[in-house]
Amino acid sequence: MTSAQEKRTSEPLESSDSKKIQLEPVEPVQKRVDHFAKGMAAIKPEFIVESSSKVEIQYDDDEAEGGERGEPEKGSGGGRRKKRGQNKNRDLKQKKEEIRLCTSLLDPENPKVCSYGPEQCRSTHNVEEYLASKPEDNEGICPVFKALGYCPAGLKCRWLQSHYDKETRKLIKDLERTEKSKEELNYEVNIVSHEARGKLRKKQYEFEVASKVIEFIDTTVQSEENIANAQQKRKDNEAAFVEAPFKIAEKKRLDFRNAKIVSPLTTVGNLPYRRLMKTLGADVTYSEMALSVPLLQATNSEWALPKAHRSEYPGFGVQIATSKHWAAAKVAEILYKETSHVSELNLNCGCPIDLLYRQGQGSALLDQPARLLRIVKSMNASSGDIPVTVKIRTGTRDNKNTAKTLVERLLAENDVAAITLHGRSRQQRYTREADWNYIAEVGQTVKEWNDKKEDDKESSDTQRTCFVGNGDVYSHVDWYNAVNKEGIDSVMVARGALIKPWIFEEVEAQQYLDKSATERLDILHKFTDFALEHWGTDEYGVGLARRFMCEFLSFTHRYIPIGILERLPPKINERPPQWRGRNEMETLLGSTDYKDWIKITEMFLGKAGPDFVFTPKHKSNAYEGN
Numbered sequence: 201m202t203s204a205q206e207k208r209t210s211e212p213l214e215s216s217d218s219k220k221i222q223l224e225p226v227e228p229v230q231k232r233v234d235h236f237a238k239g240m241a242a243i244k245p246e247f248i249v250e251s252s253s254k255v256e257i258q259y260d261d262d263e264a265e266g267g268e269r270g271e272p273e274k275g276s277g278g279g280r281r282k283k284r285g286q287n288k289n290r291d292l293k294q295k296k297e298e299i300r301l302c303t304s305l306l307d308p309e310n311p312k313v314c315s316y317g318p319e320q321c322r323s324t325h326n327v328e329e330y331l332a333s334k335p336e337d338n339e340g341i342c343p344v345f346k347a348l349g350y351c352p353a354g355l356k357c358r359w360l361q362s363h364y365d366k367e368t369r370k371l372i373k374d375l376e377r378t379e380k381s382k383e384e385l386n387y388e389v390n391i392v393s394h395e396a397r398g399k400l401r402k403k404q405y406e407f408e409v410a411s412k413v414i415e416f417i418d419t420t421v422q423s424e425e426n427i428a429n430a431q432q433k434r435k436d437n438e439a440a441f442v443e444a445p446f447k448i449a450e451k452k453r454l455d456f457r458n459a460k461i462v463s464p465l466t467t468v469g470n471l472p473y474r475r476l477m478k479t480l481g482a483d484v485t486y487s488e489m490a491l492s493v494p495l496l497q498a499t500n501s502e503w504a505l506p507k508a509h510r511s512e513y514p515g516f517g518v519q520i521a522t523s524k525h526w527a528a529a530k531v532a533e534i535l536y537k538e539t540s541h542v543s544e545l546n547l548n549c550g551c552p553i554d555l556l557y558r559q560g561q562g563s564a565l566l567d568q569p570a571r572l573l574r575i576v577k578s579m580n581a582s583s584g585d586i587p588v589t590v591k592i593r594t595g596t597r598d599n600k601n602t603a604k605t606l607v608e609r610l611l612a613e614n615d616v617a618a619i620t621l622h623g624r625s626r627q628q629r630y631t632r633e634a635d636w637n638y639i640a641e642v643g644q645t646v647k648e649w650n651d652k653k654e655d656d657k658e659s660s661d662t663q664r665t666c667f668v669g670n671g672d673v674y675s676h677v678d679w680y681n682a683v684n685k686e687g688i689d690s691v692m693v694a695r696g697a698l699i700k701p702w703i704f705e706e707v708e709a710q711q712y713l714d715k716s717a718t719e720r721l722d723i724l725h726k727f728t729d730f731a732l733e734h735w736g737t738d739e740y741g742v743g744l745a746r747r748f749m750c751e752f753l754s755f756t757h758r759y760i761p762i763g764i765l766e767r768l769p770p771k772i773n774e775r776p777p778q779w780r781g782r783n784e785m786e787t788l789l790g791s792t793d794y795k796d797w798i799k800i801t802e803m804f805l806g807k808a809g810p811d812f813v814f815t816p817k818h819k820s821n822a823y824e825g826n
């Protein structure tokens with residue numbers, strides 16, 4: 201794309217189904233002054249909806265970064281963030297069925313033993329009563345049965361009619377399909393055993409490596425008075441430490457050059473979404489950020505985060521947030537020993553939310569480089585052959601970039617397989633653009649380091665450190681602008697891959713793809729199928745799939761079809777005037793009303809019950825236009 205095209209273009213573009221998109225010549229500006237205002241997306245006039253009441257949506261992507269984990273508060277650097285654009289009254293609990301069937305009876309042909317016994321069990325053991333109480337089944341074939349040849353939800357499935365023989369009262373199974381699905385590597389990995397989690401819970405897990413590493417690192421932080429003593433202890437520990445099973449050069453290799461990388465994304469970067477992104481061209485995906493303390497307490501919801509779909513490996517990273525080197529060492533050791541499909545362990549040094557910041561986690565580490573280095577060192581020493589990477593921001597404060605100095609220290613004192621730099625400070629909001637000049641400057645520093653290391657024949661460590669830029673990438677134009685800069689190996693894409701999940705197809709094709717509403721709906725359909733495979737097809741699983749689909753739609757609706765724009769490239773931060781699509785479905789997919797999102801989920805998940813609750817993260821304020 202030439203710079204002339206980037207400004208305004210009347211050049212035809214190829215769409216995904218090879219139809220040409222003719223961008224009409226731009227008419228004189230005076231008629232549409234408002235729509236060409238800075239920060240506004242330039243929509244062709246015929247698609248602009250004039251209305252006296254306009255809806256303004258405030259997107260708070262900063263807060264989204266922490267998911268439901270943190271409530272912003274005044275002070276502590278991020279005070280301005282308080283409540284802006286965030287809906288604080290989100291009820292995220294999904295309602296359960298009134299009459300629940302005991303899980304021991306999911307498959308009536310193969311009943312399991314109920315540990316409570318039918319008398320004590322709080323769920324019903326009366327299959328007929330349960331089936332009679334069930335709401336009418338959803339139409340069509342159960343997506344999980346179709347994919348796996350059986351449905352683990354059994355009698356609880358909301359599409360039961362498609363795999364239940366009423367006459368014989370047996371579940372239908374397609375063993376051939378089951379075999380095929382295994383061959384297709386359609387299963388989930390990194391499921392930490394009950395036994396390991398039980399030991400963790402009882403504090404009986406044996407940290408053979410981490411305990412030595414922690415002891416060694418502790419001696420490096422001894423107080424001044426104890427320095428002589430500490431030095432001796434350190435030497436002893438160093439001797440023990442030499443036995444560490446993996447040297448840096450023996451770790452798994454990462455090569456991110458031109459890799460298509462999806463950011464770690466709390467809540468929305470769930471397993472079904474990442475699986476979808478793999479089918480749409482992603483090479484690298486990350487878990488949602490997992491916190492070290494609940495991991496060590498063996499919290500089930502936290503251990504759900506490192507789970508991945510088999511298709512994500514190799515190329516799957518687990519992201520952790522921590523403020524303590526001992527916790528980092530322990531988590532790294534468990535992940536190494538108890539999971540089998542982790543390509544890298546990523547340390548979050550960028551999360552801006554107050555709760556984590558106050559605890560010294562996330563972006564707080566940027567102002568405590570010694571602590572950050574200790575954490576990386578302990579992770580590296582405890583994670584076996586899993587390489588360690590970091591994700592940082594430019595700094596914590598505006599106009600005070602500290603990332604370059606930090607990166608110099610990281611390279612000199614530690615071994616990080618990759619560094620990702622989000623080109624914003626903690627204080628900076630998403631409304632201001634990421635600083636790609638600074639990203640390139642830091643990239644240059646990493647490049648010089650790699651060049652020097654390559655020239656150093658003495659060096660036993662042959663691993664280069666990859667450098668990845670991050671911020672605002674929304675099209676192939678942004679992507680190539682970034683990777684064509686010296687020192688930048690690749691780009692990590694976050695919101696761009698949520699709003700426009702086919703972004704990597706555009707990168708591959710080096711052109712905009714004007715996806716039709718039907719094609720976009722197909723993508724959502726695929727997400728739903730993956731969501732049902734992951735969360736299940738029973739009432740509860742469908743509720744979760746619906747909720748996470750709404751979360752996804754809270755980003756996808758922000759896409760403005762390329763065919764209705766008159767100025768390219770589209771920018772991620774541009775706000776549109778109210779617009780309508782080229783057909784009803786396109787208009788629906790662009791709706792900012794969460795009730796329409798629920799309607800969209802109903803196309804694939806059946807009718808949402810009156811109990812289904814979804815409150816969008818983003819507040820939308822109606823105001824009178826002038």
Ligand SMILES: Cc1cc2nc3c(=O)[nH]c(=O)nc-3n(C[C@H](O)[C@H](O)[C@H](O)COP(=O)(O)O)c2cc1C
Nearest residue numbers: 261264265463464465466489622671672693694695
């Ligand atoms: C909804 C949402 C969730 C996020 N969750 C995480 C996270 O868990 N870990 C992380 O390092 N960054 C997280 N981020 C930040 C992104 O990874 C990325 O650094 C940031 O959005 C800038 O990239 P972008 O301009 O491409 O969106 C999140 C961002 C969003 C919008």
